[in-house]
Amino acid sequence: MQTNPRQAINSALSRREFLGASMGAALLFAMGGGISCSDKAGPVQMLAALPYAESGLEPVISTKTVGLHYGKHHKGYVDKLNKLTSGTRLAGLPLEQIISATAGQPEQQAIFNNAAQAWNHDFYWRGLKPKGGGAPPAALKQKIEASFGSVEGCKKELAAAANDQFGSGWAWLVQDGERLKVTRTGNADLPLTQGLRPLLTIDVWEHAYYLDYQNRRADYVQAVIDKLIDWEFVEKNLLA
Numbered sequence: 001m002q003t004n005p006r007q008a009i010n011s012a013l014s015r016r017e018f019l020g021a022s023m024g025a026a027l028l029f030a031m032g033g034g035i036s037c038s039d040k041a042g043p044v045q046m047l048a049a050l051p052y053a054e055s056g057l058e059p060v061i062s063t064k065t066v067g068l069h070y071g072k073h074h075k076g077y078v079d080k081l082n083k084l085t086s087g088t089r090l091a092g093l094p095l096e097q098i099i100s101a102t103a104g105q106p107e108q109q110a111i112f113n114n115a116a117q118a119w120n121h122d123f124y125w126r127g128l129k130p131k132g133g134g135a136p137p138a139a140l141k142q143k144i145e146a147s148f149g150s151v152e153g154c155k156k157e158l159a160a161a162a163n164d165q166f167g168s169g170w171a172w173l174v175q176d177g178e179r180l181k182v183t184r185t186g187n188a189d190l191p192l193t194q195g196l197r198p199l200l201t202i203d204v205w206e207h208a209y210y211l212d213y214q215n216r217r218a219d220y221v222q223a224v225i226d227k228l229i230d231w232e233f234v235e236k237n238l239l240a
C-alpha cells in the first residue's frame with residue numbers, strides 16, 4: 001500500500017513520462033513560472049482538443065451531451081484550475097505534477113479536484129472513439145484473459161464498478177504491475193494517487209449521461225463498453 005501520493009503517482013508513470021513532466025516543470029521554472037504571487041498572468045493550462053467531432057460519439061452519446069460535457073464541464077475544470085493557480089508556482093505545470101503536489105493535502109483540495117478532473121476528462125475522451133468497442137488487440141487481449149479469465153469477464157467487472165459507484169465518480173481499468181484490475185474512484189479522485197496506472201476510464205458523473213439516459217446509468221455504461229471503447233488506446237497505455 002502506497003501512502004505517499006507523490007511516490008505513488010511517480011510509480012504509476014513510466015520513466016519517460018515522469019522525466020517528461022519533470023523537464024516541463026523545470027523549463028517553466030526557468031521561464032519564471034515558479035515565482036509566487038507574480039503580477040504577470042503567467043503560463044496557463046490549455047483545454048486539449050477533442051480527438052473527434054462533438055457528434056462523433058452519436059448515437060451512444062449525443063452531440064448535445066458531448067457539447068455540454070466538454071465545452072462546459074471539462075472546460076470549467078481547466079478554467080477554474082487556471083484561476084486557482086494563477087501567479088503561483090503551480091501555474092501551467094503538467095497536470096500530473098499539480099496532482100502530485102496537491103494530493104492528500106486538505107488545504108490544496110480545490111486545486112487537486114480541478115487538476116484531477118481536467119486529467120480525468122482528457123483521459124476519458126481519448127479512451128473513446130467513433131465506432132469503437134469490438135475486440136481488443138492480441139497483446140492486450142492476452143493480458144486481459146490472464147487477469148480476468150476472459151474479455152467478457154473484464155467488461156462485466158468494469159460495468160459493475162461503474163454501476164456500483166455511489167454518486168459521482170469514475171470506473172477504471174488499471175495496470176498494477178503484471179496484473180490488470182478494475183477499480184473505481186469517487187468525485188475527482190484517480191488511480192494515480194494509489195500507484196495504479198490508468199488504462200481506461202468511464203465517467204459516471206450524472207452530467208456524462210443524464211440528458212441521454214436519465215437515471216439509466218447501466219444502459220449508458222453498457223453502450224460505452226460495447227460501442228465506444230478505443231482498445232488501441234488502452235493497449236498503448238500498458239507499461240511494458
Ligand code: MN
Pocket residue numbers: 069073121203205207208
Ligand atoms: Mn465529466
